[in-house]
Amino acid sequence: xxxxxxPAPIGPAAGNELxxxxxxxxxxxxRMREMAWRLPRVLAGLGPLGPRGPEDGPPALVIPGFxxxxxxxxxxxxxxxxxxxxxxxxxxGLNTGPRKTR
Numbered sequence: 001x002x003x004x005x006x007p008a009p010i011g012p013a014a015g016n017e018l019x020x021x022x023x024x025x026x027x028x029x030x031r032m033r034e035m036a037w038r039l040p041r042v043l044a045g046l047g048p049l050g051p052r053g054p055e056d057g058p059p060a061l062v063i064p065g066f067x068x069x070x071x072x073x074x075x076x077x078x079x080x081x082x083x084x085x086x087x088x089x090x091x092x093g094l095n096t097g098p099r100k101t102r
Contacts, residue, residue, distance in 0.1 A: 045074050049089045053081035060085045064095045 049070050060080055062073045070089040077087040 045071050047074060049091065051086060051088045052077055053086040054084060055086065057081075057084050057086040060087050061090065062087060063090050066095055066097055069094055 062070075062077050062080070064070060064073050070091065073089070077089065080087045
């Protein structure tokens with residue numbers, strides 16, 4: 001068995017060339033700013049899952065899409081409640097598609 005020397009790296013690390021900005025990770029403050037921008041939406045999804053809207057409004061059941069939960073439909077249910085609907089969540093957890101009944 002013999003060891004071979006690894007080939008020289010290709011790209012900006014090979015010489016004294018400057019790296020292209022698209023090849024570099026964003027600065028930490030950019031990532032922190034993006035996290036702060038998304039935080040309100042994350043916190044908004046932590047609200048209660050119960051029925052929303054006026055008691056006398058027409059009922060509506062919001063079923064989440066495939067492999068989704070009621071948390072993913074929170075914005076839709078809030079919008080329907082503001083429009084006057086009495087919105088109820090699915091409350092069956094993860095939607096894994098149709099199930100065979102016995």
